[in-house]
Amino acid sequence: MRISVSSDMDEPVARLLVEELRRRGHEVREHGALRAGADPQWAACSEAAARDVAEGAADQAVVCCWTGTGASIAANKVPGVRAALCTDAYTADGARRWNDANVLALGLRLTSEPVLKEILDAWFAAEPSQDAEDRQNVARVGRLDAAGTVS
Numbered sequence: 001m002r003i004s005v006s007s008d009m010d011e012p013v014a015r016l017l018v019e020e021l022r023r024r025g026h027e028v029r030e031h032g033a034l035r036a037g038a039d040p041q042w043a044a045c046s047e048a049a050a051r052d053v054a055e056g057a058a059d060q061a062v063v064c065c066w067t068g069t070g071a072s073i074a075a076n077k078v079p080g081v082r083a084a085l086c087t088d089a090y091t092a093d094g095a096r097r098w099n100d101a102n103v104l105a106l107g108l109r110l111t112s113e114p115v116l117k118e119i120l121d122a123w124f125a126a127e128p129s130q131d132a133e134d135r136q137n138v139a140r141v142g143r144l145d146a147a148g149t150v151s
Contacts, residue, residue, distance in 0.1 A: 001060065002027045002052075002058045003027070003058055004049035004050075005018055005028055005049065006032040006064065006071070007045065008041060008066075009065075009108060013106075014034060016116060017064070021062070024120070024124070031045040032046075042065040042070040043070065043074040044074075045063070046072075046075045049063050049075065050083065053080070054079060054080040054081055060104070061075070061081075061104070062104045062106060063105050064107070065107070065108065068085045069105075071105045080102075082100060083101065083102075083104070084101040085107070086104055086123070089115075089119055093122040098134050099138065099141075100128040104119070
């Protein structure tokens with residue numbers, strides 16, 4: 001899978017994330033502080049990773065900042081992106097399953113190596129729900145992207 005990763009800081013957990021994704025066989029595209037010369041500001045690098053997903057250059061993305069909040073906000077401004085800030089495996093599973101999230105947002109401050117691996121395990125193991133209500137909700141979010149309002 002092609003995964004874009006962004007971080008506004010070159011923190012050990014961000015580097016571990018890139019290493020872990022590659023170890024799992026994913027092709028990783030780096031943004032922000034993870035790539036020399038790239039804009040490291042959380043809004044800019046999160047947007048870049050999210051645009052990769054929206055434009056088809058990446059299948060998914062992981063965006064990181066100190067709390068994960070800014071990264072998730074910026075990513076969610078890109079039409080077609082459904083970013084979820086996940087602090088544990090259960091939330092990551094639900095984000096993929098019920099929300100068909102295509103961008104994982106992580107906080108650099110509190111994500112330890114074991115928690116990171118648990119989150120990634122859950123994220124990649126979960127499949128989007130085919131339940132009609134769940135699909136209707138995801139479709140409604142898509143209409144928000146397209147029109148800015150929902151009817």
